[in-house]
Amino acid sequence: MNKALITLDNVSIGYNSQPVLSGISLSIADASFTAILGVNGSGKSTLLKTILGLLPPVAGRIDAATSGAPLVFGYVPQSIQFDPIYLLTGFDVALMGVYGRIGPGRMVPAGERDFTRECLRAAGAEEFGGRRFAELSGGQKQRVLIARALATRPEVLVLDEPTAGVDREATKAVLEFVSHINKERKITVLLVTHDFASARHYAGHVIWLHEGTVMCGPTGELLSVERVAEMFERGEV
Amino acid sequence: METLSQILSPDFLLRNSIYTSVLVGLACPLVGVFLVVRRLVFMGVALPQISSTGVAIALSLPMWFGFKLAEHSSHSAHTLAFIGSVTFSLSAILLLAFLERRGRGQPEGRLGTAYVVASALSILLLAKNPYGEIGWLDMMKGEVITISNSDLVLTAATLALVVAILGLFHKELLLVSFDRETAIIMRKKVVLWDVVLYVLIGLTVSMAVLSVGPLIAFGFLLIPALTAHLFARTMHQFTIMASLIGGVVALLGFLIAYTWDLPVGPTDVVLLGALYAVAWSVAAIIISRRTTAAG
Numbered sequence: 001m002n003k004a005l006i007t008l009d010n011v012s013i014g015y016n017s018q019p020v021l022s023g024i025s026l027s028i029a030d031a032s033f034t035a036i037l038g039v040n041g042s043g044k045s046t047l048l049k050t051i052l053g054l055l056p057p058v059a060g061r062i063d064a065a066t067s068g069a070p071l072v073f074g075y076v077p078q079s080i081q082f083d084p085i086y087l088l089t090g091f092d093v094a095l096m097g098v099y100g101r102i103g104p105g106r107m108v109p110a111g112e113r114d115f116t117r118e119c120l121r122a123a124g125a126e127e128f129g130g131r132r133f134a135e136l137s138g139g140q141k142q143r144v145l146i147a148r149a150l151a152t153r154p155e156v157l158v159l160d161e162p163t164a165g166v167d168r169e170a171t172k173a174v175l176e177f178v179s180h181i182n183k184e185r186k187i188t189v190l191l192v193t194h195d196f197a198s199a200r201h202y203a204g205h206v207i208w209l210h211e212g213t214v215m216c217g218p219t220g221e222l223l224s225v226e227r228v229a230e231m232f233e234r235g236e237v
Numbered sequence: 238m239e240t241l242s243q244i245l246s247p248d249f250l251l252r253n254s255i256y257t258s259v260l261v262g263l264a265c266p267l268v269g270v271f272l273v274v275r276r277l278v279f280m281g282v283a284l285p286q287i288s289s290t291g292v293a294i295a296l297s298l299p300m301w302f303g304f305k306l307a308e309h310s311s312h313s314a315h316t317l318a319f320i321g322s323v324t325f326s327l328s329a330i331l332l333l334a335f336l337e338r339r340g341r342g343q344p345e346g347r348l349g350t351a352y353v354v355a356s357a358l359s360i361l362l363l364a365k366n367p368y369g370e371i372g373w374l375d376m377m378k379g380e381v382i383t384i385s386n387s388d389l390v391l392t393a394a395t396l397a398l399v400v401a402i403l404g405l406f407h408k409e410l411l412l413v414s415f416d417r418e419t420a421i422i423m424r425k426k427v428v429l430w431d432v433v434l435y436v437l438i439g440l441t442v443s444m445a446v447l448s449v450g451p452l453i454a455f456g457f458l459l460i461p462a463l464t465a466h467l468f469a470r471t472m473h474q475f476t477i478m479a480s481l482i483g484g485v486v487a488l489l490g491f492l493i494a495y496t497w498d499l500p501v502g503p504t505d506v507v508l509l510g511a512l513y514a515v516a517w518s519v520a521a522i523i524i525s526r527r528t529t530a531a532g
Contacts, residue, residue: 052422075422085274086415087466087475096412100423105405132470152423 004065005030005156005188006051011060013043013050019058020046026207026216028156030065031186033179035199035219038209047209048160048192066155072100074154074187079141080165084134090144091129094120097151116151123147123177139170146174150181156188157181163195175202196228240496253384255491257392258453258501261445262487264396265457266465266479267403268438270472273462275414279348280333281458283355284442285451288326290355292446293362295321300366315387315447322447326439334435359451388448395444402437403476410434411472449502456506457483464513467520486512 004027012019020043028034038044049055051062052073064071074097097119098112120129125143128136133144142162149157159178163171175191179202182189193199199206199219206222208215215222244255272281295317299305329351337344403410413420413430420427445454461482462475469475490505 049418052418054418054421070424073422075419077416077418082416083274083276085276085466087469087472088415089471092471093415096408096416096419099408099412099425102408104409108408148419 002030002032004028005032006071007063007065008051009061009063011050011062012058013046013055014058015046015055017058021209021212021214022059024060024214026214028188028190029205031182031188032205033182033189033203034191034205034207035203036190036192036207036209037194037196037199037223039194042209044192044194044209045160047207047214048158048190051190052158072152072155074149074152074157076142076145076149076157076159076162078161078164079138079145082133082141086134088133089130090125090133090136090140090147091116091120093133093144094125094129094147094151097148100152112151116147119147119150120144122150124173137170138164138166139174142166142170142174143177146177154187156190158190158192160192161194162191163193163198171198178202196223199223200228241492244492244495251384251495253386253389254501255488257384257389257448258487258491258505259484260389260392260396261449261453262457262461262483262485262505263480264392264399264441264483265445265454266461266483267399267476268434268441269458269462270465270476270479271410271414271434272438272458273466277337278459278463279345279352280330282455283333283348283352284326284330284438285446285454285458286352286355286359287329288322288439288442288446288454289451290359290362291321291323291325291443292318293321293359293366294325297362297366315385319391319443319447322443323440326443326446327436330435330439330442331432334431384448392444392448395440399437399441402433406430406433452502453505456502456509457487460506460509460513461486464509464516467516482512 006028008024008026011024012022013024014020024047036044036047046055050057052075095108095113095116098108098116102108102112117126117129120126123143123146125140125147128140129144129147133141136144146157146159157178162174162178166174175198178189178191181187191199191203200223203219206215206217206219208222243249244251246252249255269281272278296314298317333348333351336347409425409430410433412423413425413427414434417427420430442454442458445457462479464482465475465478469478486508487505490508491501493499493508494501494504
């Protein structure tokens, strides 16, 4: 296993100082593909937002093994959350990925625009980059959002429920691509999902939020066929 | 055409009124675009009225505290009105935006109440105020007649400021509006950008209310942006189209009002409403034809 990139030390997560889950100690290895797994309401989005810095931890600390600069996250939110009122093309949305490197009041340089096109191409979104984002299918939106995440030049690619609002074929294509990026570019991937099958198929490690507890480990151990079958029988998943 | 060349002539008596109307028509939609995409349309309605209440309260201060403004000097009254308008606009937009962000209560209820109370309070205060007689009540109704040179300069300066800030910081304001979470992850100062946007909206509304009154202000804040949204394909097109619609309608509205001796404000707003209705119908027909062709 590679060295830990993100470490949570006795962390409590929640809202307005009210913990939802407490005593979380785990680490996410560099270049790993980790799934945060759990049913709706288990706290996986809260955990993700805390790791991303969108929510402060209620207690404990989160460390990133970087050389001083803050960790760069390429965040892929759920595509259904975006308001269709914005008149943005796929390219406009993907271009936002480079904004983190450009100071206020400065134009986006031509080089960054070219890089965004490369990211759209890499994510298989080049052909619909000129179309309105709101009019794209769920799978196409996911690809544009992945291109935007890649445009941030991320150290960690974070996907929040990429299967939401996306058909089975598109989900498979998106996860295959993310798996490919993880292997080829050695980018750490953090996938939030309630889909056990996807987690088992793609993730090397799993953080499983279940009935107020947090379990971590290699996918093969934590989500063994016997164990998942047993849980299905008990109606727990 | 003759009337048009007459009102555009530098010697035209009401030249300040027409220049100011057109500048307000150009400036208000620029910030109105953000009210529309952030789904803050009700705020666009309530804010000009709250701003005009600020004007009314500021003009009531001399009466309440028993001092008189210099006779025949509208400058002091204008300064007081400007302070009242800006103070109320900025305080209201920052407070309402804060409450919106907290997500408690009913935003529509809050804004509706603020609008109706502010309307009533403005009329009550100005009805009992000596400065109400020198044109402020007319202003509240949208009569754009007595526009001073300083009002014109203030309007032009505000337009320049709005264009400069929106041009310079468009990407930051757009990112924070479209995807706040990503902006935070990118370590953008989201609260700062919200404040920049709200201050810009507050200043534009104050300037518009002070120059042309609340009726025209909320007409131009929202209707050009809503009309442009029906046809624009990109955010740049949306912004430019909304601003141009505002400017052109302000000019046409003034021309119609001057020709038929009508109050400018209501004429502008009715014209904007009619244009929106026609644009909406045309857009609906286009969508229906596209759907039929695709099906």
